[in-house]
Amino acid sequence: MSPRLTWLPDVLRGAGLKVSLVPGWETRGTDTLGRILGVICHYTATPDASRNMPTLDLLIRGREDLPGPLCQLGLGRDGTYYVVASGRANHAGRGEWNGITTGNTNFIGIEAENSGRANDPWPAVQLDAYHRGVAAILREKGRTAASCCGHREYALPSGRKSDVNLEMDQFRQRVAAILGGIAPPMLIPAVETGVRGRPTLRRGDTGQFVTELQQRLGMPDGPAVFGPKTEAAVRAFQRERNMVPDGIIGPKTWAAIDAMRAV
Amino acid sequence: MFGSRILEVAIGIIFVFLLVSMICSAIREGIESWVKSRAAFLEHGIRELLHDRHAVGIARSLYTHPLVYGLYASEYEPRTSTRRLNALSRGGNLPSYVPSRIFALALLDIAARGTDTRGAASGPHAPELSLALARENVLNLENGAVQRVVLGAIDLARGDMELAIANIAAWYDSAMDRVSGAYKRATQKLLLGIGLTVAVVLNVNIIAIAHHLFRDDVERATLVAHADAVARDSSFITGSSQAQLTRARATLDSLRLPIGWDDVRLTPPWDTRVVRDASGAVRTMREPRLWAYVFEPLVGWTLAALAAMLGAPFWFDLLNKVMVVRSTVKPHEKSPEESSEDRQTERDRVVQVDRAVVVAPRAEAPASRPVAPAAVVERDLDADVDACDVAADAGTKLTDDEELPAAQGGVA
Numbered sequence: 001m002s003p004r005l006t007w008l009p010d011v012l013r014g015a016g017l018k019v020s021l022v023p024g025w026e027t028r029g030t031d032t033l034g035r036i037l038g039v040i041c042h043y044t045a046t047p048d049a050s051r052n053m054p055t056l057d058l059l060i061r062g063r064e065d066l067p068g069p070l071c072q073l074g075l076g077r078d079g080t081y082y083v084v085a086s087g088r089a090n091h092a093g094r095g096e097w098n099g100i101t102t103g104n105t106n107f108i109g110i111e112a113e114n115s116g117r118a119n120d121p122w123p124a125v126q127l128d129a130y131h132r133g134v135a136a137i138l139r140e141k142g143r144t145a146a147s148c149c150g151h152r153e154y155a156l157p158s159g160r161k162s163d164v165n166l167e168m169d170q171f172r173q174r175v176a177a178i179l180g181g182i183a184p185p186m187l188i189p190a191v192e193t194g195v196r197g198r199p200t201l202r203r204g205d206t207g208q209f210v211t212e213l214q215q216r217l218g219m220p221d222g223p224a225v226f227g228p229k230t231e232a233a234v235r236a237f238q239r240e241r242n243m244v245p246d247g248i249i250g251p252k253t254w255a256a257i258d259a260m261r262a263v
Numbered sequence: 264m265f266g267s268r269i270l271e272v273a274i275g276i277i278f279v280f281l282l283v284s285m286i287c288s289a290i291r292e293g294i295e296s297w298v299k300s301r302a303a304f305l306e307h308g309i310r311e312l313l314h315d316r317h318a319v320g321i322a323r324s325l326y327t328h329p330l331v332y333g334l335y336a337s338e339y340e341p342r343t344s345t346r347r348l349n350a351l352s353r354g355g356n357l358p359s360y361v362p363s364r365i366f367a368l369a370l371l372d373i374a375a376r377g378t379d380t381r382g383a384a385s386g387p388h389a390p391e392l393s394l395a396l397a398r399e400n401v402l403n404l405e406n407g408a409v410q411r412v413v414l415g416a417i418d419l420a421r422g423d424m425e426l427a428i429a430n431i432a433a434w435y436d437s438a439m440d441r442v443s444g445a446y447k448r449a450t451q452k453l454l455l456g457i458g459l460t461v462a463v464v465l466n467v468n469i470i471a472i473a474h475h476l477f478r479d480d481v482e483r484a485t486l487v488a489h490a491d492a493v494a495r496d497s498s499f500i501t502g503s504s505q506a507q508l509t510r511a512r513a514t515l516d517s518l519r520l521p522i523g524w525d526d527v528r529l530t531p532p533w534d535t536r537v538v539r540d541a542s543g544a545v546r547t548m549r550e551p552r553l554w555a556y557v558f559e560p561l562v563g564w565t566l567a568a569l570a571a572m573l574g575a576p577f578w579f580d581l582l583n584k585v586m587v588v589r590s591t592v593k594p595h596e597k598s599p600e601e602s603s604e605d606r607q608t609e610r611d612r613v614v615q616v617d618r619a620v621v622v623a624p625r626a627e628a629p630a631s632r633p634v635a636p637a638a639v640v641e642r643d644l645d646a647d648v649d650a651c652d653v654a655a656d657a658g659t660k661l662t663d664d665e666e667l668p669a670a671q672g673g674v675a
Contacts, residue, residue: 079673
């Protein structure tokens, strides 16, 4: 069996999560992964809350002192998993968890977009996706919640990593609950309930509803395609209203757009 | 080639032996904590020492003496079976250790005041414990041989109580050395059994592992890096048996070795050969693959089991010694191997990561040459750099929402 994690997107989508494939993910990272024995949970420590996944480029390319990819999965603030690499990534550094010291070989690294500071609470949707994603991976690999750890817990010498505002014992409890089959995922309805029954729109969609959306958002006339620009505009709109900035127009966002016109 | 490949394969094998013996020792500890055979060996040794094979006289008096009685729970129930002791003999509730001083004090006390703890000898008017008293009442021991020893110890001490105690303790200690020896031999026998079971159950076939390591440069380098880290960490073979078991299993799992039954490829247990017989007709002949199917696993498992007998500390020491040898022949201090003349322009690119030297494939490998996988082995252990905690600084290009790839999923 190839050591590549080609199963990752399917497993995450199967858990009801939003998954975005970063072009080139299939071949990114070397082939030297071992058996997956767990997940290490990281956070990016980037304080930029105005963008969904500002460190994506950094995670792909790496830094001057550390070649990329720096993780297999990035987790955006809206709870979307960005599949960065299917091979080995430099995420672990030196450390130990459950007696395993080969973090890069045997652990999948997830980098969640968060500053890790007290004034940057984890968005509920992101934290929930974090739990579910980890649970889905552990289930696929037949491991228990004890196999996931925070980078702070893994890193040696202990204290090498500063404290994270991610409470890992709670985290594992949540993962165990999801593995135990409690709490099914909340999905965005595909169609709005009500008279108009507008469909849920997302990137790649076309049609009259997309045109209507673009007009409401005050975007210049263009092709009626839900492209990256429209998505970014939707995210900005949602962020302004403290909604989940996922760029998906579901029933709640439609309602917010209607409310805007009423004002 | 010696100094790198062969030495590294040896390191790999020693490392696997270390892990297997850790697993076996931990299992042995688990069994021991259940059957307590150490206690049975001790009790047997004391009986032999006191010339009381059936535990009816002085051995029983000693075990029921308050000083010793306090060392174990419930009643003294000596083993009645006449079979030879082995590492699975039940020790019941008896103590695993009796300190030599306690033994000597109890013996002197029995000699001086007798075995009965209910009478006047335990009351306020009991005579003071002295060597003279013990000598006078030595018949209390009711065992000629032990009386002789106690008398000797008392006489040699010339009135010094502490010296008499030390004399008896020394006599006891010499017997305990024999008990330890017998216990150790019994343990090794059991370890051989456990080792065989573990080797077969986990399919630790050391010959197959050696083959695999010899061929696969990447695996070998990874394993050596791993072994190196372990050799520096003396806490690896310490801790509770449970912790050791978990640690050894996890390490074995993390190495991608041909261990276990999952990846066993089932090929037909014979070779098929096409031959033409005397009449010219073509026949196929089957030749059983005895080596691959029978002897190799048997030998491989047995070797692993024998290794387990030697115990984890032995392998840990050996690993450290070999590591020292290796560090004196550091592969990356040697010049990369010269290619033949016509290929000198495209000399193998050597990727060096710490001590792991792996030869990467040529850019354009000739078709005849099998292409090795792109081989860069990074050591996690010393890589202190990692991704997070380094806030993207001013120079870093941040990804805008518009540049994000499209997402799927999450919608019913």
